[in-house]
Amino acid sequence: MLFWILVAVLTAVVAVILLYPLLRGAKAAENIRAGEAAVYRDQLRELDRDLSGGLITPEEADYARAEIGRRLIAVSADEPVETPKPARHHRFTEACVLLVLPVLGLCLYLATGRPDLPSQPLEARLENPGNDVAVLITKAERHLAEKPDDGKGWDVLAPIYFRTMRVNDAQVAYRNAIRLLGPSPVRLDGLAETLMAVSDGVVTEEARQVLEQSLTLEPDNPRARFYIALSSEQAGRRDEARQAFEALAKQSPPDAPWLPLVNQHIAMNGANSAAPGANSAAPGANSAAPGANSAAPGNPTQQDVAAAETMNAGDRQQMIRGMVESLDAKLSADPNNFEGWMRLVRSYAVLNDRDRAAGALKRGLAAFPPAGEQGRQLLALARELGIATEGMAQ
Numbered sequence: 001m002l003f004w005i006l007v008a009v010l011t012a013v014v015a016v017i018l019l020y021p022l023l024r025g026a027k028a029a030e031n032i033r034a035g036e037a038a039v040y041r042d043q044l045r046e047l048d049r050d051l052s053g054g055l056i057t058p059e060e061a062d063y064a065r066a067e068i069g070r071r072l073i074a075v076s077a078d079e080p081v082e083t084p085k086p087a088r089h090h091r092f093t094e095a096c097v098l099l100v101l102p103v104l105g106l107c108l109y110l111a112t113g114r115p116d117l118p119s120q121p122l123e124a125r126l127e128n129p130g131n132d133v134a135v136l137i138t139k140a141e142r143h144l145a146e147k148p149d150d151g152k153g154w155d156v157l158a159p160i161y162f163r164t165m166r167v168n169d170a171q172v173a174y175r176n177a178i179r180l181l182g183p184s185p186v187r188l189d190g191l192a193e194t195l196m197a198v199s200d201g202v203v204t205e206e207a208r209q210v211l212e213q214s215l216t217l218e219p220d221n222p223r224a225r226f227y228i229a230l231s232s233e234q235a236g237r238r239d240e241a242r243q244a245f246e247a248l249a250k251q252s253p254p255d256a257p258w259l260p261l262v263n264q265h266i267a268m269n270g271a272n273s274a275a276p277g278a279n280s281a282a283p284g285a286n287s288a289a290p291g292a293n294s295a296a297p298g299n300p301t302q303q304d305v306a307a308a309e310t311m312n313a314g315d316r317q318q319m320i321r322g323m324v325e326s327l328d329a330k331l332s333a334d335p336n337n338f339e340g341w342m343r344l345v346r347s348y349a350v351l352n353d354r355d356r357a358a359g360a361l362k363r364g365l366a367a368f369p370p371a372g373e374q375g376r377q378l379l380a381l382a383r384e385l386g387i388a389t390e391g392m393a394q
Contacts, residue, residue, distance in 0.1 A: 011102050018097045040072040133164065151180030158190060167197040188214035189223050196227070203231035222248060222258060233269060242269035254384035260349075263385075267320060267350045321351060328360065335367040338374045342381060349385040357387050365392055 044065065051061040140157045144150060158173035174191040181187070188210050195207040203211075208231045214224040229244030245265045252259050324347045331340050341364030348357035361382050368374035370392065382389050 011105070015097055015102070036075045037072060040068050040075065043068050044072075133160070136160070137164070148176075149180060151177055155181060155187065158187075158194075162190065162194055162197070165197075167194050170194045171198065183213060183217065185214045185218040185221050185224070188217070189221070192224070192227060203227055203234055207231075220251060222252060222256070225251075226258065226262065229265070233265065238269045242266060245269065254380065259384065260386065263346070263350045264352075320347075324348065324351065328356075331360075331363075335363065338364075338368055338377075341367065341378060345378065345381055345387070346385065349387060354387065357382075357385065361387060361389070362392060 047056075047061055047064055047068065050056050051058065056064075137157070137160060140153060140160075144153045144157065147153070154173045154177040158170050158177055161167070161170035161173055171191065171194045174187060174194055178184075178187050178191065192203075192207045192210040192214070195210065196203055199207075208228060211224040211228050211231075214221055215228070218224070225244065225248045229241050229248060232238075232244060233241035242265075245262050249259060249262045249266065252262065324344065327340060327344050327347070331337060331344060335341075341360065344360045345357050345364065348354075348360055361378060364378050365375055368378060370376065370379055379389050379392065382392075
């Protein structure tokens with residue numbers, strides 16, 4: 001009932017505000033003419049005072065009095081001689097404001113609103129939060145304020161804090177969950193990511209120690225291994241970082257979603273002697289395949305690797321691209337090198353050149369048909385790298 005009273009009061013206030021200019025329009029015009037005449041009469045009286053005080057000469061007073069009188073006559077002539085008509089009302093506009101607008105607003109509310117929905121104070125919303133994340137967080141915080149030793153509550157709240165970018169609260173929640181429930185790879189990884197978020201993406205020493213503790217509980221934890229390798233890269237230990245990323249790529253399944261990012265970091269930190277931007281034991285490589293040998297075309301020399309380590313990132317990327325193009329040219333001259341096609345497809349994918357990677361795959365399949373073992377390995381590598389293989393499997 002209170003809601004409808006408020007609606008009625010607000011409707012009346014808005015109607016008065018809209019009607020006021022319409023009701024005072026004619027009267028305002030009359031007031032303007034009367035005001036002008038009063039101003040001119042005041043000027044005449046002021047002129048007489050100035051003349052009596054000797055501030056102006058009689059000639060100046062006569063000239064000013066004539067000008068003021070002319071203006072006063074002009075204003076008086078504009079006034080209607082006949083009896084003034086009653087002010088004209090805007091009947092249609094007034095009816096629209098008083099009737100149509102409130103009725104239209106009421107119809108819209110009944111169509112889109114929920115007048116039957118009861119009021120729901122905060123306590124009621126906390127009892128039934130639905131999908132409201134803010135209410136869910138408030139409910140969890142109230143519960144933990146009453147029971148701060150509820151480890152499961154902190155465990156649930158920590159990732160929610162992190163997803164809503166409340167990283168400082170997430171850090172506290174993760175630490176409480178670890179203290180009360182004990183460390184686990186998921187909790188330790190979450191704490192490490194929170195510490196990195198606080199430090200703007202830098203893997204701090206504390207975060208690295210947390211990740212190393214996570215690896216003691218789960219040695220094959222790809223998230224922890226990735227961030228540890230990233231910490232080596234950020235610290236400038238490029239060889240150590242590359243080896244860590246290559247080991248992660250070797251252990252990852254072919255369809256792992258993080259594998260393209262890992263390959264990108266391998267290329268950024270300088271490829272090893274097996275291939276530009278890829279490790280020699282990458283999925284799908286077969287050292288016993290026909291045409292594979294230690295002097296396969298496109299392999300960088302030890303001098304190339306040493307030179308790459310002294311370059312900046314841009315020069316190193318240009319050097320890698322040059323080696324890939326050199327490998328491409330040699331395979332065009334001698335296509336019977338299966339290992340070379342594997343390296344070429346992977347290298348173009350790491351360089352994010354998808355069109356050339358698809359072209360290299362097509363040419364490799366021309367030399368090693370999909371029906372054979374080598375062709376199937378090329379197709380498996382393409383799927384691993386996210387390269388389209390439609391129409392190539394026949």
